[in-house]
Amino acid sequence: MSTYIRGPICGTDNCPSRLWRIIAGRRTCQYGHVMEGDIEFNNDDDDMTSAGVITRRLNLTTNAIGSFQSSLNTSQFNNSQKTTRDKKIYGEDAKFLFLKSFQFILKRQCQCLIQEMNFPDQFETVVKCIWLEMLKSFNDDDNMHNDPVTDTDVNYSDDDNVAERISRLNKDASRSKLGLHMTSTISILYMASVHMGLPVFTCDFIKWICAARLPYFKSNKSLPKSWRIKLPNYYLELLEGGTPPNNAQYYNKIAATCAKISFNSKFECKINPRPFILKLILLTTLSPEFYFHTMNSIELIGYDDDFELIANAKTHFTSYHLHPELRLMSYFIIIVRWVLICQEERYSDAWISALIEEPSKTETSSKDSVERQVTNLFYDNKDAIFDWDETKTLNYLEWVEKQYLPNHHNDANNADLSIDRKIAKRKLMKIFPMQSGNFPLPPSEHLSFIDHLQENYLQFKNFSDNNYAGDFSRSELILQLEGKLIQTLAMEFAISVDQLKICVHKMERHCMTNLKGK
Template identity: 25%
Template sequence: MQTLVTGQDDDDYSAAPRARTRQKDTDHKEKIYQYFKGPRAVQLYLKSLQLILQHQVQFLIQDKGLPAEIEIIVRELWCLRIAKLGDKMTEAHDYDSQSQGLTTDASGPESDDDYALLNRKLKLNNTPGLIDCLALCYLGITTLRLDTTPGDICDWTINDKMPYHRAIKYLPKSMKDRLPSGYHAVLDPNSLLNIERFYSVLLDIASSLQKEHGIKWPPLNHPLLLARYIQELALPLELYHATTELARVLDYSLALSESNTGKSRVQHLPEAQLASCLVVCTKLAYPFDRRQRHPQTMGEAAAVALDWEKWLAHVDKSSEGDNEVPRKLTSKELATVQEADIFEMADNQLDEYLDWYQDTFIDQDKHEVDEYRKDLYSWFPIDRDRSAHSPQEQDTESKTQRQLKAVSAVHGTMQPIRIIKDTEGDDVVRPGQHYTYYRNLEELPDHARKFYEMVAKVAGLSLEMLVMAVFFAETAIEKRRKQDQKLATAID
């Protein structure tokens, strides 16, 4: 063991100055934070969100064939949406990469059907999120009065390529590196799109733009939408006129608007209004119970009976398509794949899973690939022609043909009901009598639940929202019927 020996320092050098003037290691580099802070971070986040919005609009135009005019409309709506954020981009507050002060519309609890004006104003003063972008796209669709529903948007974000899940991958690396981690979390949601949350943001934006900029949203293009609903659900055409007339009787505007109380509920959603009228008319003309109801004339929609068991069989066959081709897995199923599921997948489903994994988790920045990875990719190439492995994507025409076949098959199973006039008896049960109300999901019988689920899916509503909207419409009808009875009694 060596002993430290000290001696007299002839030059009178002290240890302290020597420690302070020691040369630093040239190989050691001071850590430099690359992410932006404060107003610069907000500006970069909005630019990133705008880039994702551009990808969403291009998806609607190029992949789904929507009119190119939607790009102009969405751009103008985006400018109005971020007009309130000027103060946020100039205020001198700093946020580091772990800041929790970055509030967006992508977080925060709300009630399902109660949106107060004060809360709405506060939320719109915050920075927008990915759901805001989807809502702006739908407002553009509504402005053009297209037959696209929120259900389509939800389905496209789950099963297609509309940017939402892992949307951050659409940003270049230079932008991602400078975004604080709080914004990374906003642009990289770990859950699927919630349709109720979508409507919450949609109503906030639509009401704000209507109040502050005088934008009056047009009503739904109900002729196109009803025709689509009837075809996809294989329902009798007689329901078209009945649904339109019921909406008129209930004074449904079928347009985005705010109630007089300053609060919006599910019955104020135009999509819920139209869907609930269709369900009520279906229950009146073709009830789910097996009780016989005899019309007075052959001209009534209820003059024929709809066999719900056969209807369900034909509709399921139409939605499943060719049984020889394994169905396409949804993003939700792909995200929950377990080891044992791999052994039960068909070849095309394995390709879908590997494609999904590549798109979701593999960094696509080619300029960062080193020589080792280049060699590895050359041995095991992951790029391929996906069009040859996606039969469902080439099945659009056959899907329409299957729907038309289902409509024809369902109509072929409908049987006429015996006509009984008023003079033939007083105890005859008429269409509309013994009407059944369903207040919650547990009360729905099997066929009714399946029908509600299909209507909710095509209209873009959750099952709970549709049940509430239908019950509200039924309550409004009953209230109006009693008012008419009182008026008739008073006149007599």
């Protein structure tokens, strides 16, 4: 039996013993308490059969306070202490948890739209129906993936055996992908609003996510902590949000989602052009009569398919003019050009020049204008920040303070911080106090939507009355105005200028063909 050796205090149940010996390979104090984490292999010195055999032992040394420590490195020790609850999950379990997390975020977005944007209560029910169709399509894909074609079902030749098998595996692998990310959430929300006939469009959802009014960026932070711990990193990245959609990614995702669930055959898929054209009029500050010009021209040309959402699952879909919103947008730009060409007496060169050189909107801001100002930071030239006046700068800083600097005394995120981090955070906030009497801010006047709209039109009228057309010809002015409309609408609807120009060109050819046929 091993003799006692002196070591650290046992401490188990306040045991004062410092004497230890090894019993059956386990280090035990004189009162029978076993030391945790202590292991010894092949400690039987009397076993003669082990002569000449290299034995392995877990070397124990003492740390700075005199306690025993093993030769395991820190990472190995930490991994050995992890429980099953703290480990990442993979495979089907991870896929199920990801779908559950995606549904959790989608529900939060629905509640935000209903509570903050005054969407009808039935909106959540429609979103649930669309999401159930998505889950059903995933289940059908899994069934196809789990029922592969066997060798007896297909007669492979010697030459194409490998090629056919590789092709089959590639198809199965593509079926198993969910294709979900944060753009999928706002696509489902948009499709639900189309089904209900709500006057909400893609530009509204883009503005809401950029202005942080709709949960989108860092959405994985809102998940329960136990879910975040278990989800693999590649699933967490899908729920990160990243950058807002651009270059018609939003439209292509809507088309892919419609194709995934056969949306057009199960839900209402037609877009009402009237509120959309009105939306374009308000975005461009054009005269209200252009609404009637556009609607009359569209009715003259013909509705075609009544502006239904398209369903297309191709990853490289470039027929952007087939998307109903982009078609209506192209119609609007074309009609504005045609009206200005035909009605020279009604719309003077000075009036067109005023639209081109229109100054910044009225300094008194509304909530909508501040959100548009923030949205422009994602899509517009970043150097435009240096041209902001004092009002725009203060509006932006006020928005940042409300969105990203909440009351830190009641911040729920502080519950997960250690004491040291809480102290560091409190000291950081003292460096830049939010409430300071040394720098009084001028009162900001926030107008309502109606008042803000009236101010914009009055400002434009005053500017157009005192404007001079310059040395440009009328055709040059019309082309410049068209370029400005394309640039403004492309930024609002997250599509590139070149893509929108292609849409306008293709729709103009379509209009000319239809008019010749009449």
